[in-house]
Amino acid sequence: MNSSQVAQPRSIGFIGLGVMGEPICRNLASKSGAALIALDKDAAPLQRLVAQGVKPASSAKEIAASVDVLFLSLPSGEIVDEVCRASEGILANGRRGLMVVDLSTTSVDVTRRLADDFAQQGMVFIDAPVARTRAAAEAGTLSVMVGATPEEFEQVRPLIATFASDIALCGAVGCGQVVKILNNMVLFEIVAALSEAKAIGERSGVAVGTLFDVLSKGSADSFALRNHGMKAIVPDEFPLRAFSVDYARKDLRYALKLAGECGVDAEGARHVDALLQSAIEAGDKDRYWPVISRLFQAGSPRAV
Template sequence: MAITAIRRLGFIGLGVMGEPMCRNLAQKSGLPVIALDRDPQPLARVAPFGVVAAADAGAVVEGSDVVFLSLPSGEVVRELCEGADGLLARIRPGQIVVDLSTSPVDITRALAAAFAQRGARFLDAPVARTRAAAEAGTLSVMVGADVAGFDAVRPLIATFASDITHCGDVGTGQVVKILNNMVLFETVVAMAEAKAIAERSGVDPALLFETLSKGSADSFALRNHGMKAMLPGEFPERAFSVEYARKDLDYALRLARDTGVDARGARTVDGWFQEAIDAGDGARYHPVIYRRIAAR
């Protein structure tokens, strides 16, 4: 399957992570970028960097050789691709679609097969780390693709990522990303439990987390979700919300069921997520589950 020479780029979805990724892509790739989002504000913010707003998804496909997607869920990705005037209806042989979203593995592989029938590639490249990392261009990206597809898009992904891992064929990037998030969520629950226990035992939580950071319990989650969110009690909206986190956790639980793994830890996290949503915290940064754990 030949790959079209890459001269023009498209980007669909300029949300919390998509906007800085699109901006870095436009600034560093040296290629023209056409973008689409329902909200005109992020499109206006990236316009000074040479990004041109598209009228619809069809215009993005027609005006680019590689199309990046950064959307809320795999279900939204599938709808965009399979709609009556969606990406599959407009795709050309040799084009590449790169899904930066976190999407279910079965949807990813089904879409890849559908694009392959039209002589195009659909790759999964979900991203990890924070919005600050997206701004700085230091995301971690896990790619599921054949070697030719990976080699073609890696220099483009490098405009917004410092760590790029080729995980295997299509779908494997999603497997690794989904499990990354599952481990993160379970770690956040452990930190919330530890903080609540420390407080009730007369130990300063700041001292607890600082001491944990010097030992074997140290982690990215501790230094970011624990020290920067749980300690000050800051759980803003428009961050990685409980609702989005639960969507990703559902993908992990689906994988567990499909592979016959008894993922009890993940199911426990799901229970805390549901309690946070029921308490009205679904739109807040997901470490807000600490409030529910501490309230028991």
Template sequence: MSIKTLGFIGLGTMGEPMCRHLAQKSGFKVIIYDRQTEPLQRLSALGVEACETIDLMAQTADIIFLALPSGIQVEDVCNNHILPNARAGQIVVDLGTSPVTLTHALAERFQAKGARYADAPIARTRQAAQEGRLSVMVGCDAETYATLQPLLSCFASDVTHCGNVGAGQVVKILNNMVLVETVVALSEAITIARRAGVDGEMLFKTLMKGSADSFALRNHGMKSVLPENFPERAFSTDYARKDISYALALGEQFGVPLPGARTADKILASASEKGLGEYYWPVISKVIATDAA
């Protein structure tokens, strides 16, 4: 496949740094679209060109990356803008977390137009996006993966081919399910420790030396739960619950009850009901502490 132009839609907290790395390292022309003007202006300094409409991008770009909040936006953008303009050989890549059923359906629609669709959801933190150290879980055929891997490596230190279309979403959804359940456990642990007169920082640092050590502990625990740092404009409680809903859907599809995920979903729902839906999702630790009062 001859690649001349890359398109990137969605320049939010994660999308903007990913696009920046892509523009700086890929060697290809990059065109962008977002409703907000600020990231467009910042990226224009790198020679990136803003596109007036998604339809125009679909007519121009050979590979289009989508960094959108949820499957709702992905479905809208694809069905109403990209698919009507899709052409043979074009590749559309969903970098967000979307339902597996939607991923399969969109792949079939693009295939009918001679185009290809890949799911490549990202994992890790906002800082990792800034530093180009994301993890990407890819679902597509081997030929498409060979084309995408060098491009994804522009903003990721780990790119894993998980299988055919949909496999990347399955792995990412399960990644987020395990992560949220782990933060629930950390939140419960620090609540008990503090009530027992045990220092929370000492607890977490000691857990890091033992079998309870994890990425969640070193990042979400130490950097958010312990200092009670839950900023807005980070991955929110509402977004986390969206991802848990995708895990629960998989559990229902394959007959797995997922009691841990259901507990996490209830805590996330409680956080949203308490007005914390827009805050960084480890804020559930405050809910766990409050509900235990």
């Protein structure tokens, strides 16, 4: 089966119109050719999406009972689980044949339990967590890591292509979450290393802008250096309403849980977890997470 042979859904639902969800939903609405119905606690993104023909929904129950494919973009696996299992939620009210696509970063065990329970009700639950930035979501150039059967992957890939430029089938359900969680774990560890390099370089007489520019021309170059390093750490700008310290720690805790289940002592990840906790204690819970670099400034509280 290839994507050209897959029947496109007549209707799409979307729950969660936050920092990433709103631009993803906008791309789906403008490019998929399907009718969209969406839900969020905040009325503002729903009002903005009306211009793209998106219809506001009154409840998850209404969406689940009326669409062919339902996307979730929610802050945590715990919230995904709640939205799915509530009496007015998706599991209890979705029609047979419904495909639920979880774009959130959700723990692997929650993902696989939900997939089993949806299958018992004649529905499909797959994981497709997204990576990259809000700007990439707006441009339709996200990276998406999918856990599904090959047939399910082909069914959903044309829809994901409306908001992503890189789409990978990582294995069976849950494997998309494994890859996304490890992607974030590696990213967090690289940014911690950049933060250490910044502190050492500055105290040794090298400006951080010079340091990172030269590193980008050598073997230390990376996406993290060019984005989190040059665009956040160098100007010391860590805005609100971005991927926060609190969200980053949630994702890293999923990685540490997975490591424990696999019998791996993830020492580097545990170090970054301590940094994130120190940033929260310093009052930066809601700031863009590379703010951990400030912990290395002279006189700042340090992680244990």
